[in-house]
Amino acid sequence: MKIAVIGTGYVGLVTGTCLAETGNEVICVDIDQLKVEKMQHGIIPIYEPGLDILFLRNISQKRLSFTTDLAMAIKDAQIIFMALPTPPGEDGTADLSYILGAAADVSKLITSYKVIVNKSTVPVGTADKVKAVFEANTAVEVDVVSNPEFLREGVAVEDFMKPDRVVIGTKSEKAMKLMTDLYAPYVRSGNPILFMDEKSSELTKYAANAFLATKITFMNEIANLCELVHADVDAVRLGIGSDDRIGKRFLFPGLGYGGSCFPKDVQALSKSAEEHQYNFQILKAVMTVNEKQKTVLVDKVLKYFKGNLKGKHFALWGLAFKPETDDIREAPALYIINRLLLNGATVTAFDPEGMNNIKGLLGDRINYANNQYEALQDADALLIATEWSVFRNPDFEKMEEIMGNKVIFDGRNLYDLQKMVDLGYYYNSIGRSL
Ligand code: UGA
Numbered sequence: 001m002k003i004a005v006i007g008t009g010y011v012g013l014v015t016g017t018c019l020a021e022t023g024n025e026v027i028c029v030d031i032d033q034l035k036v037e038k039m040q041h042g043i044i045p046i047y048e049p050g051l052d053i054l055f056l057r058n059i060s061q062k063r064l065s066f067t068t069d070l071a072m073a074i075k076d077a078q079i080i081f082m083a084l085p086t087p088p089g090e091d092g093t094a095d096l097s098y099i100l101g102a103a104a105d106v107s108k109l110i111t112s113y114k115v116i117v118n119k120s121t122v123p124v125g126t127a128d129k130v131k132a133v134f135e136a137n138t139a140v141e142v143d144v145v146s147n148p149e150f151l152r153e154g155v156a157v158e159d160f161m162k163p164d165r166v167v168i169g170t171k172s173e174k175a176m177k178l179m180t181d182l183y184a185p186y187v188r189s190g191n192p193i194l195f196m197d198e199k200s201s202e203l204t205k206y207a208a209n210a211f212l213a214t215k216i217t218f219m220n221e222i223a224n225l226c227e228l229v230h231a232d233v234d235a236v237r238l239g240i241g242s243d244d245r246i247g248k249r250f251l252f253p254g255l256g257y258g259g260s261c262f263p264k265d266v267q268a269l270s271k272s273a274e275e276h277q278y279n280f281q282i283l284k285a286v287m288t289v290n291e292k293q294k295t296v297l298v299d300k301v302l303k304y305f306k307g308n309l310k311g312k313h314f315a316l317w318g319l320a321f322k323p324e325t326d327d328i329r330e331a332p333a334l335y336i337i338n339r340l341l342l343n344g345a346t347v348t349a350f351d352p353e354g355m356n357n358i359k360g361l362l363g364d365r366i367n368y369a370n371n372q373y374e375a376l377q378d379a380d381a382l383l384i385a386t387e388w389s390v391f392r393n394p395d396f397e398k399m400e401e402i403m404g405n406k407v408i409f410d411g412r413n414l415y416d417l418q419k420m421v422d423l424g425y426y427y428n429s430i431g432r433s434l
Pocket of ligand 1: 121149150151152153154209212216249250251252253254255256257258259260261262321322
């Protein structure tokens with residue numbers, strides 16, 4: 001099939017590359033000339049494990065190409081994917097101007113039937129708005145389909161190639177047939193392609209992310225309670241997660257959810273409910289608890305140092321909002337750094353992939369290390385904000401030698417409590433006690 005993908009951000013690039021991998025001819029289009037030129041030369045603009053291999057393979061096999069020329073990209077395409085940003089506006093509602101703008105541009109260029117697929121996360125009713133743009137500008141037949149993405153950063157290729165489910169929102173038989181053909185290679189193991197109306201599909205995306213954010217937040221509250229009653233959240237997690245109705249995944253307490261999706265989507269769903277005069281109370285609680293959870297580690301640090309961090313120096317391991325990504329958007333580490341600095345402390349940070357992004361954001365407000373051990377030099381304590389594998393089994397003796405002390409505040413529960421006691425460390429993690 002011939003496919004065009006508008007927008008080569010994270011979702012667009014993964015979608016375009018993975019669609020090319022099953023033999024489709026994919027042209028990705030973006031307004032950013034420099035980025036397009038780089039991609040034409042095989043330079044991938046994002047860090048995503050495994051994507052680079054597929055990216056280069058499909059470029060060299062000429063199934064994947066990049067352009068700034070929208071007319072050329074969509075001319076022969078049967079399906080046009082829109083993977084454009086929907087940033088939160090000042091009031092938290094999703095800004096649809098990129099999507100509606102692209103729809104208007106496409107509507108003025110097409111001369112034959114197209115399936116317009118919306119991959120971006122958009123409020124309920126957006127498909128109708130996109131349809132209205134086409135109706136206003138062209139007599140050419142189009143079907144507007146909602147097809148939300150469920151990719152996790154870090155495992156996006158696997159999520160795309162072997163999805164738990166594909167959700168397709170359309171009532172058009174013609175569009176359903178094309179979309180079924182397109183996705184058939186990805187659901188060979190028997191996972192479903194779920195067809196529904198556009199609005200239900202749009203809401204499915206928000207409901208999935210909001211539910212997962214709620215699940216995490218619930219566990220964070222259980223963890224906080226565990227600390228007060230001297231229970232162990234790891235045991236509780238296993239105790240409840242073994243019940244199939246609850247499930248083992250997304251029950252890990254930590255420093256609150258971050259990233260570019262959960263915070264934005266929970267807020268947008270809450271706003272969307274408000275617009276329909278519905279008070280979605282649980283989401284408000286989720287947002288409030290999550291904000292607090294992001295700095296729970298600093299509360300522990302403040303308590304340990306009796307409220308005075310002036311002149312103290314901290315090592316910080318982990319900046320990305322989660323492992324296997326360089327993405328620092330809404331990362332708990334940012335909130336931690338901010339509060340440490342506000343309290344007069346200094347920070348040296350290390351992250352396996354997030355260093356460039358953090359340097360761009362914070363400049364010389366903090367110090368940067370070349371590796372995790374270098375970050376420990378002269379630190380009064382180590383704080384851990386991301387559960388990168390490389391932090392899981394460090395050389396504790398070497399750490400003590402460099403730091404000159406044995407104090408760790410761990411926001412990701414990486415180490416065994418008994419082991420840390422045996423090693424003589426002061427070790428404070430989330431929701432655990434011996
Ligand atoms: C999330 C969803 O998982 C994807 O299905 C969805 O497609 C994507 O948003 C999106 O809307 O684009 P992502 O933001 O990449 O994916 O990251 P997750 O792996 O879901 O983690 C989100 C946050 O929750 C991270 O800050 C992570 O540290 C936190 N988390 C996750 C926990 O604190 N505990 C857990 O048990 C799991």
